[in-house]
Amino acid sequence: MSDLPSTVRIMEVGPRDGLQIEPKVLDVADKLKLIDALMAAKIVEIEVGSFVNPKAVPQMASTAELVAALPEPASATRFRALWLNARGLDQAIASGRVHVDGKLTLTASETFSRRNTNRGIEETLAQMPDWIARYRVAGIEPNTLGLMAVFGCNYEGEIPQERVLRLIERTVQILADHDAQLRHVSLADTMGWANPLQIKRMIGSLRERWPKMDVKLHLHDTRGAAIANAVAAMELGVAEFDAAIGGLGGCPFADHKGAAGNVCTEDLAFVCEEMGIATGLNIAALIEAARLAETLLGHPLPGKVMKGGLLNRPAVSF
Amino acid sequence: MSDLPSTVRIMEVGPRDGLQIEPKVLDVADKLKLIDALMAAKIVEIEVGSFVNPKAVPQMASTAELVAALPEPASATRFRALWLNARGLDQAIASGRVHVDGKLTLTASETFSRRNTNRGIEETLAQMPDWIARYRVAGIEPNTLGLMAVFGCNYEGEIPQERVLRLIERTVQILADHDAQLRHVSLADTMGWANPLQIKRMIGSLRERWPKMDVKLHLHDTRGAAIANAVAAMELGVAEFDAAIGGLGGCPFADHKGAAGNVCTEDLAFVCEEMGIATGLNIAALIEAARLAETLLGHPLPGKVMKGGLLNRPAVSF
Numbered sequence: 001m002s003d004l005p006s007t008v009r010i011m012e013v014g015p016r017d018g019l020q021i022e023p024k025v026l027d028v029a030d031k032l033k034l035i036d037a038l039m040a041a042k043i044v045e046i047e048v049g050s051f052v053n054p055k056a057v058p059q060m061a062s063t064a065e066l067v068a069a070l071p072e073p074a075s076a077t078r079f080r081a082l083w084l085n086a087r088g089l090d091q092a093i094a095s096g097r098v099h100v101d102g103k104l105t106l107t108a109s110e111t112f113s114r115r116n117t118n119r120g121i122e123e124t125l126a127q128m129p130d131w132i133a134r135y136r137v138a139g140i141e142p143n144t145l146g147l148m149a150v151f152g153c154n155y156e157g158e159i160p161q162e163r164v165l166r167l168i169e170r171t172v173q174i175l176a177d178h179d180a181q182l183r184h185v186s187l188a189d190t191m192g193w194a195n196p197l198q199i200k201r202m203i204g205s206l207r208e209r210w211p212k213m214d215v216k217l218h219l220h221d222t223r224g225a226a227i228a229n230a231v232a233a234m235e236l237g238v239a240e241f242d243a244a245i246g247g248l249g250g251c252p253f254a255d256h257k258g259a260a261g262n263v264c265t266e267d268l269a270f271v272c273e274e275m276g277i278a279t280g281l282n283i284a285a286l287i288e289a290a291r292l293a294e295t296l297l298g299h300p301l302p303g304k305v306m307k308g309g310l311l312n313r314p315a316v317s318f
Numbered sequence: 319m320s321d322l323p324s325t326v327r328i329m330e331v332g333p334r335d336g337l338q339i340e341p342k343v344l345d346v347a348d349k350l351k352l353i354d355a356l357m358a359a360k361i362v363e364i365e366v367g368s369f370v371n372p373k374a375v376p377q378m379a380s381t382a383e384l385v386a387a388l389p390e391p392a393s394a395t396r397f398r399a400l401w402l403n404a405r406g407l408d409q410a411i412a413s414g415r416v417h418v419d420g421k422l423t424l425t426a427s428e429t430f431s432r433r434n435t436n437r438g439i440e441e442t443l444a445q446m447p448d449w450i451a452r453y454r455v456a457g458i459e460p461n462t463l464g465l466m467a468v469f470g471c472n473y474e475g476e477i478p479q480e481r482v483l484r485l486i487e488r489t490v491q492i493l494a495d496h497d498a499q500l501r502h503v504s505l506a507d508t509m510g511w512a513n514p515l516q517i518k519r520m521i522g523s524l525r526e527r528w529p530k531m532d533v534k535l536h537l538h539d540t541r542g543a544a545i546a547n548a549v550a551a552m553e554l555g556v557a558e559f560d561a562a563i564g565g566l567g568g569c570p571f572a573d574h575k576g577a578a579g580n581v582c583t584e585d586l587a588f589v590c591e592e593m594g595i596a597t598g599l600n601i602a603a604l605i606e607a608a609r610l611a612e613t614l615l616g617h618p619l620p621g622k623v624m625k626g627g628l629l630n631r632p633a634v635s636f
Binding site: 004157193195196222225228230267270275276312313 | 322475511540548549550582589622623
């Protein structure tokens with residue numbers, strides 16, 4: 001396990017990816033309570049919502065209002081939001097309160113791309129130059145790719161690794177054609193298909209081809225392998241993960257309602273700290289935030305550490 | 319991941335370790351239904367109960383009756399039971415229906431040893447010659463050690479790896495003094511303390527010192543790391559695991575009621591199969607058994623695959 005990173009950075013996506021599948025729509029005040037609790041646990045990046053069609057995702061309808069009401073961030077806290085079209089990006093920039101990076105998004109499954117974004121893969125690639133131009137106008141360097149459904153798709157089945165590499169290669173090329181460079185890739189296991197061996201093969205191939213590229217993972221725990229997948233990635237040096245408090249979430253457009261959601265923030269932070277990998281997070285406070293999320297939503301969440309408790313290490317050994 | 323085994327053998331402990339913490343005591347007929355469902359899923363080893371003090375573990379009071387009523391096993395199915403004293407062993411042997419191997423048990427935590435077995439570590443070691451003699455009388459070769467609380471203890475905190483190695487060394491010596499050989503070691507993370515790095519260090523040390531010894535793991539998912547721990551062990555060639563259907567279980571003598579239980583059988587089998595490691599199990603039938611367990615107990619279980627569903631791989635790719 002020699003490539004284990006010394007620190008891991010966890011971006012909290014509970015208020016966005018975590019809440020969007022929830023039938024109970026939280027109001028702005030409740031979302032702010034949850035964000036406060038996350039900040040108290042020393043989370044330094046929080047995706048607070050998405051600037052998307054409110055009819056498609058009612059839970060996110062209040063994002064503009066929420067963003068306007070965000071607390072002045074503690075020096076280390078960065079708020080983020082998601083967008084899928086130019087209007088969403090404009091709203092994010094106009095808010096002045098969320099950090100906007102030059103992220104292009106793409107989906108490795110044609111069917112899921114159409115269902116989730118109303119555009120196929122080729123059309124999405126063809127629009128990348130427009131996105132690059134938009135970011136440039138706003139003074140933002142386009143250097144990031146978010147790739148969804150990388151490890152498998154409920155509609156299409158397995159996603160060949162070669163396709164994923166080809167899509168990254170095409171993005172690298174499009175950016176290069178515009179004098180930009182792809183520096184960060186976020187791979188999303190949107191529908192919870194990944195296994196640790198597949199993770200290692202994928203990350204290994206990326207490292208071989210683009211040794212300097214930062215790799216981030218967005219994992220779902222649909223079939224219980226998310227922590228194992230995160231550990232597999234850490235063994236190859238991956239040090240950035242999205243996660244949701246209490247294991248909130250899931251994807252409303254995927255085909256398995258009731259399934260487990262994102263990899264659980266406090267469970268991931270716990271296993272990191274136990275392996276000697278610093279997260280900077282206060283896990284006891286994360287557990288409080290997870291309990292608050294349960295209270296706000298009115299149902300139990302799948303997180304394990306919040307039920308199993310922290311490890312009790314008595315000062316005096318027997 | 320070059321040491322991943324090609325096959326993994328999962329022993330189902332749901333009817334024993336899985337049920338013992340449950341407040342609702344299942345009757346013999348219900349336990350038989352669960353065992354039938356497990357056999358239908360091609361489970362080849364099932365720990366069906368324990369011959370222990372019925373007052374201490376009411377859920378196990380019917381073990382003798384259950385064992386007498388077990389179905390004629392399919393050729394490949396082996397039933398097992400647990401015992402902690404000579405009387406329990408006698409009952410297991412007398413039943414004629416459970417496979418009895420020459421297993422010595424020991425606990426790496428002094429406090430937990432006393433709480434769980436009413437004996438300290440030294441006393442347990444001192445009794446090993448009696449156990450060896452008992453097994454020999456029954457024609458059973460003593461060659462197995464079950465070591466509990468190996469990775470940490472809620473009462474004592476961290477368990478030093480050196481202590482674990484010393485306890486195994488002492489068992490090796492006691493067996494050698496009686497012309498017997500320790501061939502199998504089962505390491506139990508009884509209270510869910512292990513992390514993947516610790517697992518690799520422990521297994522690595524065992525392999526270094528006793529290269530030919532079989533290592534089996536008994537993992538609990540108290541803090542969500544059980545699948546990651548199993549994968550870490552598999553990467554070092556470990557190919558035998560205990561697991562409980564639906565993630566049943568937990569330990570009634572430990573200090574965290576309501577926590578998650580054993581590593582979940584179908585989630586473990588799923589991740590194995592996805593990594594190309596054959597389990598011989600029918601995962602769809604395991605999911606049925608997990609649902610049956612939920613119905614019999616009247617509450618949801620923590621397993622993920624039973625909610626997330628199997629992967630849908632369409633015959634025609636898009």
